[in-house]
Amino acid sequence: MxxxxxxxxxxxxxxxxxxxxxxxxxxxxxxxxxxxxxxPVGDRQYCLVDLAAGRVLKTVENSTLMAVVSTVTDGGLEITLPTGESVCAAPEPAGEVVTSNYWGRAVDLELTEGPHAALMSEWLDRDVHLARAPRGAVVFxxxxxxxxxxxxxxxxxxxxxxxxxxxxxxxxxxxxxxxxxxxxxxxxxxxxxxxxxxxxxxxxxxxxxxxxxxxxxxxxxxxxxxxxxxxxxxxxxxxxxxxxxxxxxxxxxxxxxxxxxxxxxxxx
CATH class of the missing domain: 2.40.33 (M1 Pyruvate Kinase; Domain 3)
Structure with a gap:
């Protein structure tokens, strides 16, 4: 026992x-x-931000995010849509930190540059930016x-x-x-x-x-x-x-x- x-x-x-x-x-x-x-190392190290609304995208409000595959490879962050369209690059710091709302909590996120935001904006039909999140910042x-x-x-x-x-x-x-x-x-x-x-x-x-x-x-x-x-x-x-x-x-x-x-x- x-x-x-x-x-x-x-x-x-x-x-x-x-x-x-x-x-x-x-x-x-x-x-x-x-x-x-x-x-887990690598878990939710990035998130998508709606700068106009000042908040992190919620999965429950953007369920088609679940159809998108994201993986970290030797080439950087790879994002693949269900259509097969894909980008792979290392997200580079954009030199700007934004404070965004995440379920009522203010989190500081580092905006990145690269092809990921354009691909995801097209998929979601809204303007979004990819941001790097501090460990645990976007974990509910x-x-x-x-x-x-x-x-x-x-x-x-x-x-x-x-x-x-x-x-x-x-x-x-x-x-x-x-x-x-x-x-x-x-x-x-x-x-x-x-x-x-x-x-x-x-x-x-x-x-x-x-x-x-x-x-x-x-x-x-x-x-x-x-x-x-x-x-x-x-x-x-x-x-x-x-x-x-x-x-x-x-x-x-x-x-x-x-x-x-x-x-x-x-x-x-």
Whole structure:
């Protein structure tokens, strides 16, 4: 029997680990993810800004962002549209820092120069700029989020959406953990868990918005998951139903059994 003081080993149960370099673009899984104390390295290091409105673009209001693939390569930041049109270049500092609204929070963002803004402005049919964000500046909750397969299956059954585990990217979670008991992750609150050589401290459940109702590859609304969640899950003060849990990175674990995907820690 384990106690709450013992580290919970989850490495062999991690099915996927992922993020998006540009906030709102398609959530991708990677065979290897590096972590530091601010979360997955490279996660949401860029965002799109509407300068006229003075705010960061919200995924829930610009769901077609999810159809766009962004990756960081040796050539720089590559952005590919569903049409196949693509640009790849290293975003260069434009020499201007702007303060933008991100869900009611003021964040300072460094505007960049390069072909990315023009491509995304055309795709979104609005004038946007690509900005580099400080670590965690455009992350709504804790730096790491976790969903589990048993919880996904339970929600999928209730919502008549049996392929929900295959569409786990709807929840844009850092980690998808294989479990047998729905919502077992909520019993991990305050626990230290280990994934690879990374130690996480699990935090509270995550309130959800309508983003989960959009297909994670196309951004087209397909599903009524949010309404289903609201019928049986606990809600926060704003009435948002909770699903999955948050976590903070607290350090490196000792050497252990290697697993795929590989998750490693580095001091920032």
């Amino acid at each position: 384990t106690t709450r003081d013992e580290v919970l080993e989850l490495g062999s149960s991690v099915l996927s680990a992922g993020f998006a370099p540009v906030k709102g673009t398609r959530h991708l899984s990677y065979p290897e993810v590096r972590f530091d104390r601010a979360g 909750n804790a730096p790491v989020s976790i969903v589990t397969t048993a919880s996904l299956r339970d929600l999928g059954t209730r919502a008549d959406h049996p392929d929900l585990t295959a569409e786990a990217a709807r929840f844009r979670a850092t980690l998808v953990i294989d479990t047998t008991t729905p919502y077992a992750e909520e019993a991990w609150l305050g626990r230290v868990v280990r994934v690879g050589d990374v130690l996480l401290r699990v935090g509270p459940p995550i309130p959800r918005c309508a983003v989960i109702d959009f297909d994670p590859a196309s951004g087209i609304r397909r599903g009524r998951l949010l309404k289903t969640l609201a019928q049986y899950r606990p809600t926060n003060a704003a009435g948002e139903p909770c699903f999955g849990v948050s976590a903070d990175v607290i350090g490196r674990a000792g050497a252990g059994t290697p697993h795929r995907p590989t998750m490693s820690f580095e001091e920032g």
